[in-house]
Amino acid sequence: MRGNVTSAPKASNPERQPSPDLQRQITLLKARPDADYFFFDDEGHPVPFVVASPDHLARLNFHNFQEECMFGREVRGLDVIAEYMVKDMGKRPGLSMARIFKQLSKEYLVDVGEMVVKLQSQKAAKGYDPGATFLEAMSKDILKDLLRPQ
Numbered sequence: 001m002r003g004n005v006t007s008a009p010k011a012s013n014p015e016r017q018p019s020p021d022l023q024r025q026i027t028l029l030k031a032r033p034d035a036d037y038f039f040f041d042d043e044g045h046p047v048p049f050v051v052a053s054p055d056h057l058a059r060l061n062f063h064n065f066q067e068e069c070m071f072g073r074e075v076r077g078l079d080v081i082a083e084y085m086v087k088d089m090g091k092r093p094g095l096s097m098a099r100i101f102k103q104l105s106k107e108y109l110v111d112v113g114e115m116v117v118k119l120q121s122q123k124a125a126k127g128y129d130p131g132a133t134f135l136e137a138m139s140k141d142i143l144k145d146l147l148r149p150q
Contacts, residue, residue, distance in 0.1 A: 016073065022107040026070065036062065037085060039103060041094040049089055058139040065135070075108050079115035084135040086116075 018026065028038045028046055035048035051059045062084060065077030082104050090097040104112040119134055128137040 018070070019107055019109055021103075022070065025107055036066070037081075039085075039089055039095050039100060047089075047092070047095065049085055051084075052088070053136075055136070055139055055143075057143055058135055061135055061139055061142075069108065075110055078104065078108055078110065078112060079119040080134050080138075082112050083116050083119060084133045087133050 025038060029035060032038075032048065034050070036051050037049040038046040039049060041047055051062050053059055062081055065081045068076050069078045069081065082101065086097045086100050089095045090100060098113075101113045101116070123134055123137065124130070128134070132140070
């Protein structure tokens with residue numbers, strides 16, 4: 001999270017306590033500010049995920065959604081970052097989409113797979129490129145709006 005985890009944001013909800021697995025994630029991110037997330041392989045070793053997109057807006061949006069998921073009043077945007085992380089990490093040995101969804105579901109205490117299915121239905125209804133994640137498509141749309149002549 002590149003420094004975003006060092007202190008809880010103002011939107012933090014003291015009544016929403018992180019699960020032990022999410023607390024572990026936060027601790028790892030505090031120790032390794034160069035990583036954006038950690039997944040765990042078959043042996044339980046942490047595998048860092050770094051947003052490698054050259055699109056600065058996508059990285060910024062990822063971190064905003066991530067902060068909201070970890071510290072917000074509700075778990076919002078988890079489907080967006082889950083879909084994005086699976087596109088990159090889901091093809092690595094030992095890190096399938098199912099494994100990633102299982103880890104995220106355990107950390108956030110929600111059904112991430114169900115959330116992503118709903119997100120993908122919404123993307124299809126809006127005509128987004130099926131090869132792009134929602135985060136990528138959203139960042140592209142924002143950039144188009146910013147660059148549109150007035």
